[in-house]
Amino acid sequence: MAQAEIHKSTLGWRGIVRHLHLAPRAFLPMREVGELKLIAGIGIEGDRYKLGHEAGFYSHLPEEGRQVTLCEIETLWALKRDYGIDLSPAEHRRNVTVEGVPLNHLVGRQFWLGETLIEGTRLSTPCRHIEELTGKAIFDPLVHRGGLNCKILEGGLVHTGDLVRSF
Amino acid sequence: MAATAVTTVATVVTGIEAAGPGIKYFTLEDPDGWELPPARPGAHIDVNLPGGLVRTYSLCNGPQIETRYEIAVKHEATGRGGSTVLCNKVAVGDKLGVSLPRGGIPLPAETRHILIAGGIGVTPFLSVASALLHRGESDFMLHLAARGEMPLARLLAPLQARELVKVYDTTGGRPDLSAMIGRPVPGIQLSCSGPPAMLDAFEAATRHWPPDQLHIERFVAPPLVLDPDARPYTLVLARSAKTLEVPAGQSMLSAIAECGVQVPTSCGGGICGACRVRLLEGNPLHHDRFLSPAEREHNLLACVAGCAGGRLVLDL
Numbered sequence: 001m002a003q004a005e006i007h008k009s010t011l012g013w014r015g016i017v018r019h020l021h022l023a024p025r026a027f028l029p030m031r032e033v034g035e036l037k038l039i040a041g042i043g044i045e046g047d048r049y050k051l052g053h054e055a056g057f058y059s060h061l062p063e064e065g066r067q068v069t070l071c072e073i074e075t076l077w078a079l080k081r082d083y084g085i086d087l088s089p090a091e092h093r094r095n096v097t098v099e100g101v102p103l104n105h106l107v108g109r110q111f112w113l114g115e116t117l118i119e120g121t122r123l124s125t126p127c128r129h130i131e132e133l134t135g136k137a138i139f140d141p142l143v144h145r146g147g148l149n150c151k152i153l154e155g156g157l158v159h160t161g162d163l164v165r166s167f
Numbered sequence: 168m169a170a171t172a173v174t175t176v177a178t179v180v181t182g183i184e185a186a187g188p189g190i191k192y193f194t195l196e197d198p199d200g201w202e203l204p205p206a207r208p209g210a211h212i213d214v215n216l217p218g219g220l221v222r223t224y225s226l227c228n229g230p231q232i233e234t235r236y237e238i239a240v241k242h243e244a245t246g247r248g249g250s251t252v253l254c255n256k257v258a259v260g261d262k263l264g265v266s267l268p269r270g271g272i273p274l275p276a277e278t279r280h281i282l283i284a285g286g287i288g289v290t291p292f293l294s295v296a297s298a299l300l301h302r303g304e305s306d307f308m309l310h311l312a313a314r315g316e317m318p319l320a321r322l323l324a325p326l327q328a329r330e331l332v333k334v335y336d337t338t339g340g341r342p343d344l345s346a347m348i349g350r351p352v353p354g355i356q357l358s359c360s361g362p363p364a365m366l367d368a369f370e371a372a373t374r375h376w377p378p379d380q381l382h383i384e385r386f387v388a389p390p391l392v393l394d395p396d397a398r399p400y401t402l403v404l405a406r407s408a409k410t411l412e413v414p415a416g417q418s419m420l421s422a423i424a425e426c427g428v429q430v431p432t433s434c435g436g437g438i439c440g441a442c443r444v445r446l447l448e449g450n451p452l453h454h455d456r457f458l459s460p461a462e463r464e465h466n467l468l469a470c471v472a473g474c475a476g477g478r479l480v481l482d483l
Contacts, residue, residue: 023201024199024201025173025177025197026176027173027176027204027267028176028197028202028203029201029202029203029204029205029233031201031202055173056173057172058172059173060172060173133267
């Protein structure tokens with residue numbers, strides 16, 4: 001299948017935005033909000049990784065996929081089920097917690113997050129930084145399911161409860 | 168692009184007040200009033216001071232206050248210089264980078280806490296008392312020994328009003344620790360924070376207590392004792408792909424720094440945990456007073472650790 005056709009593939013999944021978070025500087029607790037303003041090619045208004053702000057723990061290692069990051073709520077359920085670890089949506093430090101979205105399948109794919117269009121650039125890898133912040137041994141359990149790094153193609157507002165669907 | 172990695176929590180000094188003999192009380196907040204990284208009761212932070220000094224201070228406020236770090240600093244004119252910088256050079260509005268809060272005093276439920284402090288060493292217990300009261304628990308007693316004027320009187324006043332603190336003026340001699348400690352009874356946790364002589368006396372007086380009922384808070388690293396049996400060893404930094412030969416007597420931290428690999432450090436004496444490094448292979452000599460037995464399986468504090476064999480491999 002040609003790459004353009006892959007991008008437009010509409011295999012059957014449809015998800016929902018469950019939680020939205022941001023923090024203005026490295027190390028600070030993520031704060032839950034009702035909406036995020038995504039700016040194409042730049043990042044999230046008020047977040048530590050927005051281009052021109054550069055206040056994140058990894059801002060010295062710039063990457064377009066840090067414009068917005070996603071995590072599956074199913075991963076949090078699995079951490080509890082398989083490891084007995086309670087990890088809240090505020091603790092994984094991704095911006096968007098989704099349900100029903102197969103993030104690992106979306107590297108290189110474009111999809112709609114509410115009214116915004118984003119593209120998966122790579123799987124998020126867990127980091128020791130998160131273990132340091134949470135004090136929880138989550139590095140190993142999050143390998144291969146740490147979420148998805150994305151760049152923003154078309155900006156706009158994303159709200160809790162918005163639909164997530166393939167392009 | 169940020170030129171260098173962000174390594175500290177950005178704070179701004181929002182308050183400085185006199186708080187007793189030679190003591191200043193500093194309030195630090197996020198520049199926008201955002202919540203700060205959470206702390207456990209009795210935790211401490213490293214403060215990066217103007218001029219490059221890094222000093223560790225206990226948080227005085229209870230962790231339920233999420234937007235402030237409050238520290239009390241006693242000016243020690245003959246100290247190592249940190250308190251002089253803070254007390255004389257830092258003003259309201261100044262920016263200070265601090266570390267994530269570390270450490271803390273476990274507060275199991277249904278436990279009576281006996282907190283024994285000497286002078287400015289009372290600071291972590293203010294946080295502990297605040298946390299306990301916030302939980303609706305008042306089954307604790309703070310014993311505070313101080314020479315002359317009491318430190319931090321404004322903060323201690325609410326505890327005094329509830330008869331949760333006993334103050335001993337040491338001008339006439341040291342108080343009787345054994346009377347505060349009593350006999351070993353299940354359900355009691357003893358904690359001590361103060362000058363080295365008090366901690367030594369506390370250790371001597373609690374030798375017959377189960378270790379899991381004791382907590383000692385050290386502010387001054389105990390002097391490093393050169394190990395006459397120290398041997399040279401090989402240190403492998405796995406991620407940096409470097410192999411170092413560490414001569415007998417050199418600290419692991421200085422050997423790592425000499426080859427250009429950065430490890431955060433603060434106390435330099437194995438009590439604060441800033442230089443904690445993951446251990447991949449080998450049999451270290453720990454020498455620290457920070458890591459639990461379980462943590463020692465896979466970690467060491469590079470400022471004080473040595474090597475029991477010929478080779479260690481670290482995740483650096």
